[in-house]
Amino acid sequence: MGKGVVKFAGNPVTLKGNEIKAGAKAENFKAVKQDLSEFDFYRDTEGKVKVISIAPSIDTRVCSIQTSYFNEEATKLSDDVEIVTITVDLPFAQKRFCGAEGIENIQVVSDHKDLDFGEKYGFIIHEFRLLSRGLVVVDKENIIKYVEYVEEVGNEPDYEKALVEVRKLI
Secondary structure, eight states, X not given: OOOOOEEEXXXXXXXXXXXXXXXXXXXXXXXXXXTSOEEEHHHHXXXXXXXXXXXXXXXXXXXXXXXXXXXXXXXXXXXXXXXXEEESSOHHHHHHHHHXXXXXXXXXXXXXXXXXXXXXXXXXXXXXXXXXXEEEEEOTTSBEEEEEEOSBTTSOOOHHHHHHHHHHHO
């Protein structure tokens, strides 16, 4: 589904950045790991099927559910799958959250510094400088296979639809 009208707490918001579509090449992006080192999408997920799980903040109920869901799913999928959760939370908050919630099977990275991911993938909520909620599935050759921009940011994404796409690729 394309960007369309995205709502935050029932109110329309403006998504900035380039809308992406299935079939396009996934752009490389940089983010910040929890130890403050650089996350490089191509380098750190090379040779893997990738699930990018996008959320506004891990400190909210739905974002926490989404992150925990993928942490659990990661144990059921092939080692050829890399799940990356990206938010604009500071790496310190992400590290605290992951430690408290036992998130250890996925990478959780921050787009707070440059919004590089948000800009290249079209997920920046202009009004709040947060990322909108969504999912992106990318194959081993960095071709986008599935994109979901969740219409209401407070709702969970369609996990199963994304995982069907992942299973086709492994």
